[in-house]
Amino acid sequence: MTRVLVALAAAALLAVPAAGARSVDTPGVTATQIVLGGTGPLTGAESQYQPVLSGAQAYFSYVNDHGGVLGRKIEYKVEDDQYDPAQTVSLTQKLVEQDNVFAIFNSIGTEHALAVRDYLNQQKVPQLFVGTGAATIASQHKQYPWTIGLLPSNLGEGAIYGHQIVATKPNAKIAVLYENDEYGQELLAGLKRGLGAHVKQIVTTQSYALLDPTVDSQVQQLKASGADTFVIFALPKQAIQAFVIAAKLGWKPTEYVTSVSIDPAVMQIVHLNAGAQVGVGATSTAFLRDPTNPTLAGSPGVKLYRQIMQKYLPNEDWKAVAHIYGMMAAYTMVDTLKHAGKNPTRASLLNAATHLNEINPFLLPGLPISTSPSNYLPLGKTFLVRYLHGYWNVLGKPLKTS
Amino acid sequence: MKRGTRTALVAAAIGAMLAFAGGAFAANTGTVAVWHTPMVLGGSSSTTIHITLPQATDPIAAINIYVPAGYTLNTSQAPGTNIGSVDAAAFSHDNNLTLPLSGTVTTDAPANHVADSTACARTATSAAVWILNLSVAGQTIALPLYVNPTAGAEQGLGAYKLSICLPPPDVPIGTPGRSANGAQVLDAKFTVNGVFTTPTAGGILRWESLFTPYNPGQGTVNLAGTFETRSLVSLPVNLTLAATVKKGKKTAGYTVKGKFSEGGVPVSGIGVTIVRGPSASRLTKVASPQTTAAGTFSATGKVAAKKTTYFKATASAGQRDFTAQGCVNPLPATVAPAGCVSATLPPLSATSIVVKVKS
Numbered sequence: 001m002t003r004v005l006v007a008l009a010a011a012a013l014l015a016v017p018a019a020g021a022r023s024v025d026t027p028g029v030t031a032t033q034i035v036l037g038g039t040g041p042l043t044g045a046e047s048q049y050q051p052v053l054s055g056a057q058a059y060f061s062y063v064n065d066h067g068g069v070l071g072r073k074i075e076y077k078v079e080d081d082q083y084d085p086a087q088t089v090s091l092t093q094k095l096v097e098q099d100n101v102f103a104i105f106n107s108i109g110t111e112h113a114l115a116v117r118d119y120l121n122q123q124k125v126p127q128l129f130v131g132t133g134a135a136t137i138a139s140q141h142k143q144y145p146w147t148i149g150l151l152p153s154n155l156g157e158g159a160i161y162g163h164q165i166v167a168t169k170p171n172a173k174i175a176v177l178y179e180n181d182e183y184g185q186e187l188l189a190g191l192k193r194g195l196g197a198h199v200k201q202i203v204t205t206q207s208y209a210l211l212d213p214t215v216d217s218q219v220q221q222l223k224a225s226g227a228d229t230f231v232i233f234a235l236p237k238q239a240i241q242a243f244v245i246a247a248k249l250g251w252k253p254t255e256y257v258t259s260v261s262i263d264p265a266v267m268q269i270v271h272l273n274a275g276a277q278v279g280v281g282a283t284s285t286a287f288l289r290d291p292t293n294p295t296l297a298g299s300p301g302v303k304l305y306r307q308i309m310q311k312y313l314p315n316e317d318w319k320a321v322a323h324i325y326g327m328m329a330a331y332t333m334v335d336t337l338k339h340a341g342k343n344p345t346r347a348s349l350l351n352a353a354t355h356l357n358e359i360n361p362f363l364l365p366g367l368p369i370s371t372s373p374s375n376y377l378p379l380g381k382t383f384l385v386r387y388l389h390g391y392w393n394v395l396g397k398p399l400k401t402s
Numbered sequence: 403m404k405r406g407t408r409t410a411l412v413a414a415a416i417g418a419m420l421a422f423a424g425g426a427f428a429a430n431t432g433t434v435a436v437w438h439t440p441m442v443l444g445g446s447s448s449t450t451i452h453i454t455l456p457q458a459t460d461p462i463a464a465i466n467i468y469v470p471a472g473y474t475l476n477t478s479q480a481p482g483t484n485i486g487s488v489d490a491a492a493f494s495h496d497n498n499l500t501l502p503l504s505g506t507v508t509t510d511a512p513a514n515h516v517a518d519s520t521a522c523a524r525t526a527t528s529a530a531v532w533i534l535n536l537s538v539a540g541q542t543i544a545l546p547l548y549v550n551p552t553a554g555a556e557q558g559l560g561a562y563k564l565s566i567c568l569p570p571p572d573v574p575i576g577t578p579g580r581s582a583n584g585a586q587v588l589d590a591k592f593t594v595n596g597v598f599t600t601p602t603a604g605g606i607l608r609w610e611s612l613f614t615p616y617n618p619g620q621g622t623v624n625l626a627g628t629f630e631t632r633s634l635v636s637l638p639v640n641l642t643l644a645a646t647v648k649k650g651k652k653t654a655g656y657t658v659k660g661k662f663s664e665g666g667v668p669v670s671g672i673g674v675t676i677v678r679g680p681s682a683s684r685l686t687k688v689a690s691p692q693t694t695a696a697g698t699f700s701a702t703g704k705v706a707a708k709k710t711t712y713f714k715a716t717a718s719a720g721q722r723d724f725t726a727q728g729c730v731n732p733l734p735a736t737v738a739p740a741g742c743v744s745a746t747l748p749p750l751s752a753t754s755i756v757v758k759v760k761s
Contacts (some may be wrong), residue, residue: 051540214498236539237497244499256740265502265539272500314484315506315533318538 004068026345028102034337034344035075039088040108042080042399048236051316052131053078055326056106058312059334069337074386077101081112089119090110096125103128106329110134110182113147115402121146126350128336129329129378133157133401134182141376145165148353148371150329152259152379154186155193156401157285161256162194163399164283173203175227177218177234177242180207187233187258202242205228208238219245232257240269243282243319255282260380262392263291263321265302277348279387285393286385287367288328292319293391301361328362332369332378335360366398377402430459430740434467434611434633435721437748438600441639441664443603446476446599448486452591452721453562457493458616461586463623464522464567468552468560468610470635472601475562477530477549481511487593488534495584505535505542516545522567523548529562534592543582559610559733570621577621587720600637606665609633612738630738632695632728632745636665641674643715643754647705654761659687659700660754662717668697669750675683675718676701681713682756693717705761716756718761722747 014393026034040053060074068074076098079091088107096119097102103126107113110132120127130137133151165172176191178184184207192199204225206218215238222230223246230253232242239261246253249271262284270279287298289305298301305327309318316323337344339352356378358369369378381398392399432455455462469475479485486507486686493500510531512519519528530549535542548565558564569579571586601607614628643660658676662669673694677685689701705711729746731740 048539048541213496240499241497263539268502269499269538272502315508315535315544316542317505317540319539320537322540 014073019207025099026102026343027096029072029344032072033075034069034100035099035104036071036105036333037077037079037092037101038104038106038108039079039081039091039095040106041083042078044080044082046083049083049322050319050324052329053106054107054313054316055313055323056330056333057326058308058323059327059330061312063330063334069334070342074334074337076105083109083112085109085112085115089115092116093119096120096123101125102344103346105129105333106131106326110137113137113149114165115398117144117147122171124346126353127345128349128353129332129377131325131329133186135186136182138377138402141374142152146350148376148378151331151377152285152287152382153190153377154183154187154400155190157259157382158187158190158192158233159194160190160382160384160401162191162198165229165256166195166198169229170198170199172201172254173225173227173230173231174201174231175222175225175253176202176205176231177215177222177238178207179207179234179238180209184233189245191231191233208234210235212238214245215241216245220249223249223251227253229254230256232261234258234261236261236263236266240266240273243270243279244274247278255279257282257284257370259285259287260285261373262385262387264290264319267387267390279336283395284385284387284392285382286394287363287379287382288321288324289364290321290392291324291360293393295391296395299361299365301363304361314386324362328360329364331360332356332358364394374400408524419733430613430615430627430629430630431743432458432459432462432613432629433611433744433746434631435748436609436633436635437750438465438598438635440636441637441750441752443600443604443638444602446581446596446720448590448593448595449598450593452586453588454589455587455613456590457586460618461569461571462593462613462710463568463570463616464565464612464614467561467564468556468612468613469564470601470607471561471596472603472607473561474599475549476599477531479509479530481509481514483509483611484558484590485532488536488590489590490534490536490590491535491588492585492590493571494520495586496575497583498634500547500587500588502581503536503538503543505537507594508533508535509518510546518546522546522561523550523565525550532594534566534590541582542618543585558614559737572616572619573621574757579621598701599645603726604665605635606667607635607637609635610733614643626739628738629740630729630733630742632742633745634724634728634745636667636747639664639750639752641715641717641752643713643757645711645713647711647759649677649761650707653704653709655702655704656711656713656715656761657700657702658692658715658757659698660715660743662697662699662752664747664750668695669693669717669743670695670697670718672716672719672750674699675714678703678705678711680711682758684713685712707761710758711761712756712758714756716752718751719747719749721749 013234064073083089113130128148129150137149336352340349356371380402384395385392435452446506490503528548532547534545569581571581571584611631617624645658648655679685691699724745729742733740
């Protein structure tokens with residue numbers, strides 16, 4: 001189902017130092033097994049990201065039950081860092097030095113990835129498909145060639161909203177709520193870039209800190225600005241609060257919300273707390289197939305997703321988009337492993353990871369996974385989506401995020 | 403609300419509560435409604451238990467639901483078996499939001515729950531442990547429910563006891579044993595399949611439930627606040643239908659009559675839909691009479707002569723408040739110091755047989 005660039009097989013693989021060589025010398029690879037490692041918050045306050053890991057684990061189980069990758073079963077060792085970068089460091093070192101993993105895959109968190117990036121690059125351990133769209137990951141690949149992200153660029157996503165506002169509401173008075181870290185700041189910078197000459201139409205911005213209990217006061221101030229367009233660059237909890245508080249204040253702006261906050265549960269909670277009409281018409285971006293959207297239920301990707309969830313995670317929440325994200329990432333990892341050769345090495349794995357041209361069934365159609373040695377942004381396109389009739393519906397054609 | 407969560411001996415309680423007769427109580431309330439699909443005698447089908455708790459009610463520490471005598475339970479499922487589904491709502495004190503939760507009901511090995519079963523159900527090895535897998539946005543809370551036959555004085559309340567214990571949601575963040583996100587359960591409806599077999603004798607079956615709250619903001623159990631709710635399940639539910647015709651040359655007049663009853667008691671004031679047509683599968687609505695105080699209904703009309711006509715009736719009712727009559731003779735204050743706060747009649751749905759007449 002997937003493929004790398006045709007050229008890869010001929011040219012790139014030949015350049016791989018260990019192609020066809022002794023896999024016995026490659027950490028984490030035996031004749032029957034490939035061991036991957038990852039870190040993430042399995043417990044603690046941020047454990048909502050845990051399905052990203054369990055979704056990937058489930059996909060690997062599915063692959064293993066269908067023969068594995070070129071005859072090898074994948075073992076995915078996941079360590080619980082409780083979303084604490086200090087723990088990410090020690091646990092990643094353990095995975096590399098004690099568990100001898102082949103590569104680090106699908107670890108969660110931008111700061112967490114950055115905390116181990118130097119170490120992994122020094123060790124020449126592939127740090128693959130980090131769940132982040134941070135510019136620092138995608139743009140510093142010359143300095144850190146062993147580290148590749150996966151999510152669309154935050155800057156690009158922000159720019160898409162800017163373009164859309166200019167195209168649909170050129171006189172908009174824009175209020176922005178954003179997280180006061182690299183993630184929120186990059187989205188805001190992208191929005192400004194997309195607005196171009198209209199950037200002065202941002203009448204006010206308010207930031208919040210991740211541990212703030214609410215964003216009530218910020219939303220009140222944003223409303224007081226007289227803005228008619230509300231851009232929410234916030235994680236799900238704060239995005240829900242923003243929708244609910246705006247509704248309770250009687251504020252009815254045109255709403256934009258970042259793609260990390262469009263899990264079906266977000267609007268479900270918004271509606272339960274503020275009414276069924278709140279959030280209807282909001283705009284976001286999406287790249288994953290929403291398994292709860294009935295128009296996608298018959299697609300092979302969603303069918304496969306439901307099948308895997310039913311078999312390997314029967315008691316977990318199949319409606320959570322984080323699960324399908326994890327499977328999407330694992331699919332790309334399996335594809336990469338397949339193209340790393342029969343006797344893979346870390347170098348051949350990196351080479352395969354930087355020559356991807358894949359159709360991933362868990363992504364919306366029209367969004368390829370594509371990389372090259374000079375392109376470390378696997379997801380270079382995404383879709384605008386609008387919340388109508390209970391689902392996020394795709395608008396138009398794929399848009400570039402790079 | 404995770405497994406092993408503390409429960410503070412609560413449910414335990416019947417004996418301990420004896421000491422709290424007449425204690426002061428706040429205006430806490432809640433309901434439990436139980437129904438089966440279908441509502442028949444001697445049936446082994448699905449059973450739904452719906453718990454509601456207003457947000458103003460003090461957070462609940464323990465819920466004990468007693469299954470009336472006459473039921474039998476199948477607890478032989480292998481661990482991990484999916485036996486049903488659950489939908490719930492919880493208020494998150496941390497987020498100031500109500501959260502929707504849903505998921506499966508699965509069985510687990512009682513041996514995995516020795517400590518929590520001891521704390522909640524007063525027995526180290528429950529007869530069965532069901533896990534209510536409550537998920538939202540990918541996060542799942544696994545809430546155990548312990549199933550045990552009753553013994554001693556509790557046998558007066560029912561043959562089996564279903565026990566759920568909840569952690570306190572309103573204690574300061576960081577308090578050990580606090581519920582995740584400060585979640586306070588407001589509503590939980592779970593359905594299990596192939597577990598309960600209804601009694602073979604008809605009548606009104608009283609499902610007693612005891613709710614024991616926490617002292618607000620303290621995380622300590624308020625045994626004196628234990629209150630009683632009742633769900634009155636009447637079996638079987640019957641909707642009868644008979645039709646007669648008065649033949650004519652070109653048309654015939656027909657009369658259809660029937661009765662809606664639950665546990666032999668008339669169901670009054672309920673809309674009945676009557677459909678008719680030329681075959682059992684081609685039926686259209688022709689009348690919608692209300693049931694009388696005696697549970698009866700009737701409708702008349704005309705059909706073409708010398709034709710066969712089929713009739714069917716359907717009726718349904720939502721959950722009904724029955725507190726005024728249903729809480730008469732409450733449990734003694736030694737058992738439920740805060741009294742009987744609600745009684746409900748479950749939702750009903752019934753379909754008659756198809757009858758045919760020749761005009």
